[in-house]
Amino acid sequence: MELPCLDKIIGLSQTTCPCFDNGKPVNYNESNSGVFLDELDGFNIELAGAADDCARDGIWERMERAVRNAKYDYRNNLMGCLGLNYKPKIQPLNVQLGDTKFQGSHNYNTSYAGVKLIPAQIKGGIFVLKRVGIMVNATTPVTIKIYSNINNSTLLYQSTPIPAVADTFQWVAFATPLELPMFSYNKNVNYFIVYDLNGTFQPKNNLKDCGCGLVEKPYLQWMDYNGVSGNDINNPENLSVTSATANGIVVDLQIKCKTSDLICSEEYPLDYDDDGYAINLAYAIRFRAGARLYEELLNTTVINRHKLLNREYVSNKIIEWNEEYMKWINYLCANTEMSNNDCMVCRENTATSLVKASIHVTGSNYDFFN
Numbered sequence: 001m002e003l004p005c006l007d008k009i010i011g012l013s014q015t016t017c018p019c020f021d022n023g024k025p026v027n028y029n030e031s032n033s034g035v036f037l038d039e040l041d042g043f044n045i046e047l048a049g050a051a052d053d054c055a056r057d058g059i060w061e062r063m064e065r066a067v068r069n070a071k072y073d074y075r076n077n078l079m080g081c082l083g084l085n086y087k088p089k090i091q092p093l094n095v096q097l098g099d100t101k102f103q104g105s106h107n108y109n110t111s112y113a114g115v116k117l118i119p120a121q122i123k124g125g126i127f128v129l130k131r132v133g134i135m136v137n138a139t140t141p142v143t144i145k146i147y148s149n150i151n152n153s154t155l156l157y158q159s160t161p162i163p164a165v166a167d168t169f170q171w172v173a174f175a176t177p178l179e180l181p182m183f184s185y186n187k188n189v190n191y192f193i194v195y196d197l198n199g200t201f202q203p204k205n206n207l208k209d210c211g212c213g214l215v216e217k218p219y220l221q222w223m224d225y226n227g228v229s230g231n232d233i234n235n236p237e238n239l240s241v242t243s244a245t246a247n248g249i250v251v252d253l254q255i256k257c258k259t260s261d262l263i264c265s266e267e268y269p270l271d272y273d274d275d276g277y278a279i280n281l282a283y284a285i286r287f288r289a290g291a292r293l294y295e296e297l298l299n300t301t302v303i304n305r306h307k308l309l310n311r312e313y314v315s316n317k318i319i320e321w322n323e324e325y326m327k328w329i330n331y332l333c334a335n336t337e338m339s340n341n342d343c344m345v346c347r348e349n350t351a352t353s354l355v356k357a358s359i360h361v362t363g364s365n366y367d368f369f370n
Contacts, residue, residue: 003071003075003260003263003264005263005264005265005266005269005270006071006263006264006270006285007032008027008030008031008032009031009032009033009035009071009270009281009282009285010031010033010035010036010037010067010282010285010286010289011027011028011029011030011031011035011036011037012025012028012029012036012037012038012060012063012064012067013028013029013036013037013038013039013045013063014029014036014038014039015038015045020045020049020059020060022058023057023058023059023060023061024060025060025064028060032270032272033270033272033278033279033282034272035279035282035283035286036286037063037066037067037286037289037290037293038063040286040287040290040321042317042320042321043290043317045059047297047310047314048062048063048293048294048297062293062296063289063293065292066289066290066292066293066296067285067289069289069292070285070286070288070289070292071285073288073292074263074281074284074285074288074329075260075263077326077329078262078263078329078332078333078336079259079260079262081329081330081333082259082262082333082336082344084347085346085347086338086344086345086346086347087344087345087347088256088257088259088343088344088345089122089125089257089342089343089344089345090122090125090222090255090256090257090343091256092254092255092256093218093219093222093254093255093256094252094253094254095218095219095251095252095253095254095255096250096251096252097115097117097208097219097225097246097250097251097253098115098133098206098207098208098246098249098250098251099206099207099208099209099246099250100133100135100169100206100250101206102135102169102204102205102206102248103205103206103207104204104205105136105137105202105203105204105205106202106203106204106205106229106245106247106248107202108197108202108203108229110197110229110230110231110240111196111197111230111231111233112194112195112196112197112228112229112230112231112233112239113194113195113197113203113227113228113229113247113248114192114193114194114195114203114227114228114229114247114249115192115193115194115225115226115227115228115246115247115249115251116190116191116192116225116226116227116228116236116239116241117180117190117191117192117193117223117225117251118190118223118224118225118226119180119182119183119189119190119191119222119223120182120221120222120223121182121183121188121189122182122183122222122257122342122343123183123261123267123340123341123342123343124183124257124258124259124261124262124341124342124343124344125181125182125183125222125255125256125257125258125342125343126179126180126181126182126255126256126257126258127179127180127182127191127223127253127254127255128177128178128179128180128253128254128255128256129146129174129177129178129179129180129251129252129253130173130174130177130252130253130254131171131172131173131174131252132144132171132172132193132249132250132251132252133169133170133171133172133249133250133251133252134162134164134169134170134172134195134203134248134249134250135167135168135169135170135203135204135206135248135249135250136164136166136195136201136202136203136204136248137166137167137201137202137203137204138164138166138200138201138202139163139164139165139166140164140166140200140201141161141162141163141164142161142162142164142195142201143158143159143160143161143162143195143196144157144158144159144162144172144193144194144195145157145158145159145193145194145195145196145233146158146178146191146192146193146194147191147192147194147233147236148180148189148190148191148192149187149189149190149191149192149236149237150184150186150187150189151186152234153233153234153235153236156178156180156191157174157178159172164201167204169250171252179258181258182222182223182255183342185267190236190237192228192233192236192239193249193251194228194233194236194239203247203248203249204248205245205247205248206245206246206247206248206249206250207244207245207246208225208226208227208243208244208245208246219255222255223255225246225251226241226242226243227241227242227243227244227245227246227247228240228241228242228247229242229247257343257344258343259341259343259344261340261341261343262336262337262338262340262341262344263281264278265340267340268337268340277332277335277336277337280328280331280332281328281332283328284325284328284329284332287321287322287324287325287328288321288322288325290317290321291317291318291321291322291325294314294317294318294321295318297314298311298314298315298318
C-alpha cells in the first residue's frame with residue numbers, strides 16, 4: 001500500500017557534479033524535509049555507484065529504489081512495533097450487502113434509486129468497494145454513480161454505461177477497488193450508490209436480507225445501509241429511505257482499518273518545520289535507504305577496485321545505519337500519536353507503556369535484531 005504523504009520525504013542529492021549526470025532524474029534534488037540520501041554520514045556516492053551494471057541499473061535508479069523500499073520497510077516495521085501493544089479495532093470483514101434474488105420490480109417516478117451506506121464514524125476505518133451488482137427490468141445501458149455527502153455532495157465514481165440485461169443479476173467490477181473513509185471531520189459521512197433511472201427502467205425489488213432473526217449480520221457493528229430514492233442528487237441526504245429494499249443493487253465490499261494512517265494522512269500531513277516527529281521520520285528513512293543501497297553494493301557480482309578495497313567499510317556502514325534506523329523505529333513507535341486514528345486498541349494483558357521493539361529488518365542480508 002502506497003503512502004502518498006511520504007512522497008519526496010527525502011531527496012537523492014543536491015550535487016551538481018556533471019560526473020553523475022547520466023540517468024539523473026528531474027526531481028533528484030527535491031526533498032520536502034530538506035534531508036538528502038547522499039548527505040548521510042559516511043555515504044559515498046562514487047562508492048555506491050560501483051555496483052552499476054545493466055542488471056541492477058545505474059546509481060540514480062538504485063538510489064530511487066532504495067528510498068522507495070525504505071519507505072515500505074518503515075511502514076512495516078513501525079506497524080509491527082505498534083502491534084506489540086495494539087491491535088486493529090476492525091479485523092478485515094468481507095461483506096455482501098443485498099440479496100441477489102428479487103421479487104418483481106419497483107415503480108418509482110423519481111430520477112434516482114439506489115442504496116445509502118452508513119458507516120460507524122471511525123477515524124482510519126475504510127470501506128474497500130470491490131464491485132457492485134445490478135438488477136433492472138429492462139435491457140438498457142445503466143450508469144452507476146457513487147456520491148458522498150461531504151464537500152458539496154462529491155461525485156466519487158461514475159461507471160461507463162453498462163449493458164444491463166432485463167431481469168438478470170450481473171456484477172460490475174471496479175478496475176481499482178474504491179476506498180471510502182468511514183470518517184470525516186466535516187460531518188458524519190455517508191455514501192450513496194445510485195443509478196439515474198432516466199425514465200427508461202426500474203430497479204428490481206431485492207431485499208436487504210430475509211428479515212428473519214437467524215441471519216448473521218456482523219457488519220452491523222461497523223455500518224448499516226438502506227435503500228433510497230428521490231430527485232435531489234445535489235443533496236443526497238434528502239433522498240427518501242426505503243429501508244427494506246436494496247433497489248436492485250448488491251454491494252461487495254471489505255470493512256477494515258487503515259492503520260498506516262497513523263504515520264501520516266491527508267488530515268494529519270507531515271510538518272517538517274514544526275513537528276520533530278516528522279523530521280525524525282525522514283532521518284529514519286534515510287538510514288534505511290542508505291543501508292539498502294549498500295547491501296545491494298555488497299551483493300553485486302561486479303568486481304572493481306572500489307568493492308575490493310571497501311568491503312569491510314561497506315559492511316560496517318550497513319550495520320551502523322541499520323542500528324540507527326532501529327533506534328528511530330523504537331523512538332517513533334513510542335511517540336506515535338495514537339489519537340489520530342480510532343483503529344487501534346490496546347491488547348489485553350499488556351503493559352501500559354510500549355516495550356522496546358525487536359523487529360526484523362526486511363530486505364536485509366543480515367538477521368539483524370535490535
